[in-house]
Amino acid sequence: MIGINCWFVMLTFLATSIAGPWIKVNKPFYELTFHNxxxxxxxxKSFCENSRSSLxxxxVSSVKDDVYDTVRSSGAISTYWIGATDEAAEGVWKWIDGTPASIDWAPNEPGGGLEENYLVIENAEKLSDYPSNHKGGIICIKVKPPDMMLSETKLTxxxxxxxxxxxxxxxxxPTTTVQWMKGKMTKPSIRSNKQSRVEQKLVLNLKQLTIxxxxxxxxxxxxxxxxxTTSISKTVDITVPSQPSILNITTSPCNSSLWITWKPHLRGIGIKHRFRIVDPSNSTNHIIFFTTPNKISITSIVASLQPSTPYFIKIDPCLTTATCFNHYATTRNATTGGLPGPVTKTSVEMTDDGCCNISWAIPMFSNSMYISDFKLVINSTRAKISPYNNHNYKIDEILLRSQITSYVIPKVFNRKYNVSIQAKSCAGFGPxxxxxxxxxxxxxxxxxxxxPATKDKVTNDGIVEISINAPDESNGPISCLFIVVQVNVKRRTLSVLNKERMNKLNNSQLEDEYIAIALNTTRARQDHSKLHLKLGDRVKTTCDISGQNNASSVTKNLYVAYNRRLALTETYSIFLVTSTPTKKNVLFGASEGLLIEKPYPDGE
Structure with missing residues (x-):
C-alpha cells in the first residue's frame, strides 16, 4: 500500500515537473513536444497519454525527419523515448498503436535481449533498445483533426x-480513413489519393434513386x-422529391365510399403510401396504407366513411408505417355521398290565417339532383286541455317530392305541432x-x-227546465257557459255575437235580450256530459270569461247573470253561448235557439 502511494506521488510530481516542454515543432496536421x-x-508513456497525445x-517520414532534426539541435539531452517496444514478444518490435515497426537500428542494436525492450533515440540519431527504468526525455505527438471539404452540402x-x-x-x-455513411450504414464510395489529400467519392445513380x-x-x-484518434465529419442533405398525385375522386349518391384515383411519383413506385382521411368537424382520422406496383395510376376505395360529410384527403409516401414523408404529401377535399345529411335552414312561421308554415333547404354538402323526397313527421297534441279532454296525440307522415321545400299544415285549432324533416336519396333516409x-x-x-232542449212548458211560477249537452272542447278550453234569452224574438240564431255585444248583455243594456245563467264550465260539468238547468228561478250567477275565476280577477272579465222569471204571455228564444280565451282575446260561440212559445195566446 505504501509502494502504491509513493508511485502516485511520483506520477503527480512528474506531471507537474515536466509541464513545460523544451521545444515544440508545430506542423499543419500534428504537433511534436520535446520534454527534457x-x-x-x-x-x-503515461505523460503523453495524460496530455491527450502519444509517444x-x-x-512517417516527415515526423521522423522532424524528430531527427530536433534531437541533434543544441539543448537536446542524450536520449529520448520513442513509441516502440518488443515487450510482448522478444525481437518482434511494434509501434504502440500495434502496427509492425520498421526501425533503422544503430550498429550492434538491438542488443539488450530480454532486459531492454523499449526504443530510445540518441542525440547522435541512433536508435537503440533500453530497459524501462532508463531515464530519458519524452517526445509526444498530438495529431490535429483533418481538414475536410465537401463538393455539395445540399442536393435536390x-x-x-x-x-x-x-x-x-x-x-x-497520418493518411486519414474516410467513409460515407447514412445513419449507421456505410455507403459504397470510391477512394483516390492526390498528394497529401484523400478524395472519397460518393456516386449516386440518379435513375435508381427512390425516396x-x-x-x-x-x-x-x-x-x-x-x-x-481524431476525427471530423460533415454532412450533405439529399432530397429526392416524391410527391404522389391525386388524379380524381369519385363519390356515389348511394353509399359513402370514396374512389380515389392516384399515382405515385416516379421515385415512389413500389413503396407504401399513407392515406389520411380526416373529418375536420370532429377530427376523426382514417389511416389506410396502399402500395403501387408500378407507375400506372390506380384507384383505391376508402369505405366506411360518414355519409354526406366533407373530408380532407392527404396522401404521403412512407418507408414504413411509422416513417412517412409528410413534406411530400398531396391533398384534396371531397364530400362523401350516401345517406343525405340533415336538412338545413329549417323554420316555422304562422300564416295570416293562423296556420303553421314549415320551410327548409336541402342538406349541406348534398347535390340536389340526388335528393328524391322529403319526409315530414308531424307529432301533434292539443295545446290546451280541459279536465274533460285528453291530449289526443297524433302522428302524421307526409312524403313530398324534392322540389318542394315548404309545407303548410292544414289548420286545426288548439294544436301543438312538433315537426321533424328527413331528406331521402337512393341510399335511404338521412338523419x-x-x-x-x-x-x-x-x-x-x-x-x-x-x-238547449226541453220537454216541459213554462210553469205558473215562470220556470221551465232545460237541458244542454256539454260542448266539445277540442278547439280549446271553455271558460264559461251562458244561457242567453231573447224575449218575443223568434230567431234561431244570434246575429253578430262578439265581446261588445256580450258586454252590453252583461250590463243589461238590451231590453229584449239578457244573460239568464252564467256558469263556470269546470264547476258546472263535474264530469257530466249533460247539464239540467232551471230557467226563471231568479238566481244570480257569475263567471269570469278569462277562466281565472278567482278573487283577483279583473272586473271587466266578470259576467253577471240574473235568471228572470218567465212570463206566460211571452215568447222566448233560448241560446247556449260559450266563451273561449285565445292568445289575444276571448271568443264567443252560440248554438241555435230553442224556441219556447207563450203558453197562452194573447187575450186568453
Missing amino acids: TASTWPQA VQLD VTLYKGEKEILCMVSGF ADEGQYKCLASNTVGKT ESGAVLECVTDTNVPSNLQA
Whole structure:
C-alpha cells in the first residue's frame, strides 16, 4: 500500500515537473513536444497519454525527419523515448498503436535481449533498445483533426439519368480513413489519393434513386496515432422529391365510399403510401396504407366513411408505417355521398290565417339532383286541455317530392305541432333535422254547439227546465257557459255575437235580450256530459270569461247573470253561448235557439 502511494506521488510530481516542454515543432496536421525531464518508459508513456497525445512513432517520414532534426539541435539531452517496444514478444518490435515497426537500428542494436525492450533515440540519431527504468526525455505527438471539404452540402435530385458525384476531400496526418455513411450504414464510395489529400467519392445513380435514398449523408474522416484518434465529419442533405398525385375522386349518391384515383411519383413506385382521411368537424382520422406496383395510376376505395360529410384527403409516401414523408404529401377535399345529411335552414312561421308554415333547404354538402323526397313527421297534441279532454296525440307522415321545400299544415285549432324533416336519396333516409320545429295554433269556439232542449212548458211560477249537452272542447278550453234569452224574438240564431255585444248583455243594456245563467264550465260539468238547468228561478250567477275565476280577477272579465222569471204571455228564444280565451282575446260561440212559445195566446 505504501509502494502504491509513493508511485502516485511520483506520477503527480512528474506531471507537474515536466509541464513545460523544451521545444515544440508545430506542423499543419500534428504537433511534436520535446520534454527534457528524465523519465522512465512508463512515466513517459503515461505523460503523453495524460496530455491527450502519444509517444512519437517514427513510421512517417516527415515526423521522423522532424524528430531527427530536433534531437541533434543544441539543448537536446542524450536520449529520448520513442513509441516502440518488443515487450510482448522478444525481437518482434511494434509501434504502440500495434502496427509492425520498421526501425533503422544503430550498429550492434538491438542488443539488450530480454532486459531492454523499449526504443530510445540518441542525440547522435541512433536508435537503440533500453530497459524501462532508463531515464530519458519524452517526445509526444498530438495529431490535429483533418481538414475536410465537401463538393455539395445540399442536393435536390431532379434528373432521372446519369450519375451525380459528391466529393469528400480530406487532408490530414497520418493518411486519414474516410467513409460515407447514412445513419449507421456505410455507403459504397470510391477512394483516390492526390498528394497529401484523400478524395472519397460518393456516386449516386440518379435513375435508381427512390425516396428511400433521401436523408442526411455524412462523410467521416479519422486518423489514429498511438492510442489517440481524431476525427471530423460533415454532412450533405439529399432530397429526392416524391410527391404522389391525386388524379380524381369519385363519390356515389348511394353509399359513402370514396374512389380515389392516384399515382405515385416516379421515385415512389413500389413503396407504401399513407392515406389520411380526416373529418375536420370532429377530427376523426382514417389511416389506410396502399402500395403501387408500378407507375400506372390506380384507384383505391376508402369505405366506411360518414355519409354526406366533407373530408380532407392527404396522401404521403412512407418507408414504413411509422416513417412517412409528410413534406411530400398531396391533398384534396371531397364530400362523401350516401345517406343525405340533415336538412338545413329549417323554420316555422304562422300564416295570416293562423296556420303553421314549415320551410327548409336541402342538406349541406348534398347535390340536389340526388335528393328524391322529403319526409315530414308531424307529432301533434292539443295545446290546451280541459279536465274533460285528453291530449289526443297524433302522428302524421307526409312524403313530398324534392322540389318542394315548404309545407303548410292544414289548420286545426288548439294544436301543438312538433315537426321533424328527413331528406331521402337512393341510399335511404338521412338523419332528422337537428332542431325539431314547434308550432302552436290558437284556440277557438267549439265547432258545433247543440241548442238547449226541453220537454216541459213554462210553469205558473215562470220556470221551465232545460237541458244542454256539454260542448266539445277540442278547439280549446271553455271558460264559461251562458244561457242567453231573447224575449218575443223568434230567431234561431244570434246575429253578430262578439265581446261588445256580450258586454252590453252583461250590463243589461238590451231590453229584449239578457244573460239568464252564467256558469263556470269546470264547476258546472263535474264530469257530466249533460247539464239540467232551471230557467226563471231568479238566481244570480257569475263567471269570469278569462277562466281565472278567482278573487283577483279583473272586473271587466266578470259576467253577471240574473235568471228572470218567465212570463206566460211571452215568447222566448233560448241560446247556449260559450266563451273561449285565445292568445289575444276571448271568443264567443252560440248554438241555435230553442224556441219556447207563450203558453197562452194573447187575450186568453
